[in-house]
Amino acid sequence: MISVCFIGFGNVNFNLCNALYENSEVSVIQIYNRNNIVLHQSLDDIALTTELSQILPADVYIIGVPDNAIATVSESLPFQDRLVVHTSGGVDMNTLSAANRRGVLYPLQTFSQGKVLDLKKVPVCIEAEEETDFQVLHQLGSILSENVVNINSTERAKLHLAAVFVNNFVNYLYGVSETILNEHNLDFELLKPLIYETAAKIENMSPSAAQTGPAKRKDTKTIEKHLHLLSESPYKTIYEILNNAIQDSYGKKL
């Protein structure tokens, strides 16, 4: 039985808690949050505290607070030599206070408020200073997911960078197209099957094999038409940069 205490209770810890709570190998003994929180009924027998001094002994403390608060929060913990992990893709393990044994448990997924995701296929990237702690995180990770991976802080930084491209930047492009459609009174709903299939397509095909469109075809007529449509738009530069990048990349390969 692994006892777990959550420190901070945002989107990530809420999801981890939901996935671990009913498992017989885990005991979620407490949630610490600096401010009062109200738990959903299904979790409402978990002990809550807003006082650092009231934090209970546990096998693992999972810090799920914004990246820039991880160091301070870990330094404020009033105990030593326990296993304390953060859940961030972009933060080095050594950002955690050295007063405790350090580790990372990073679920490579995007979480939204109040939405409980199935984590079974989500890579859970783990790292620990000590082998015994690594084993504990591996056990915890295996309860969460079928895909537990050993990723050190250097590798995790690169994973996180790549994740920014496929999550933050891709979502931004969804927003760009929504704005373009709205400006012309066209409904963004029209693009949703395409958005979905664009993601589904690479399940069994590499992105380079899946690439299509005017840039890849070097279809200058269509590209000119698009640039004309964008002539007054703040998105023209983005179009040009991505269009040229695709042209260069497939130019080289031909």
Place this chain on the structure above:
Amino acid sequence: MISVCFIGFGNVNFNLCNALYENSEVSVIQIYNRNNIVLHQSLDDIALTTELSQILPADVYIIGVPDNAIATVSESLPFQDRLVVHTSGGVDMNTLSAANRRGVLYPLQTFSQGKVLDLKKVPVCIEAEEETDFQVLHQLGSILSENVVNINSTERAKLHLAAVFVNNFVNYLYGVSETILNEHNLDFELLKPLIYETAAKIENMSPSAAQTGPAKRKDTKTIEKHLHLLSESPYKTIYEILNNAIQDSYGKKL
């Protein structure tokens, strides 16, 4: 009963044919392709020809050839005053030869070789010069999909531009992240649940509400780290442009 003849048999017409073939309101009477093709067994009783002069009379001719061949192919048809449509997002209806009655039947989706997609939720954008032809295309569209929309060539150009952002450009970003991971011997498979959920998330949330990440947070420490990782990379400019665009866009909204 609507009789249909396909002109060209690439990814789009293959998919349309599959969706229409078994429907009792449609008769797929022939496929014309300039070169010989071999049909899958399930379609192999459809008449084939490689001769323009052998094309049979039909209610609708669906031209599914590359955008830059639509004009020439439509001009080469050896008949007049019949309904001839193309399937392109980026091409004006009037690109078709005026010798026949013109229309468009554009399925707003990305098709891959040999993959049969369910078109039920796919917007089928239709346009026609004449009201009676419009009715025929509406009937055909309704057999393909629950979502038939009246979109003229001007609107379609904008839809197609927006589709380039969420399909071609997004897919390119998938490829960028694959390259970044491969360079560091990390497996692109790790990102697939994230890619999938990024698309799924906007099903019930606007992209601007779904936006997260270092750029939106103006987390300069992480952004510096990413730019450092990309210092030798051709992708640095793309990172900077998209990162700055997100910062500007959320800067304004705050």
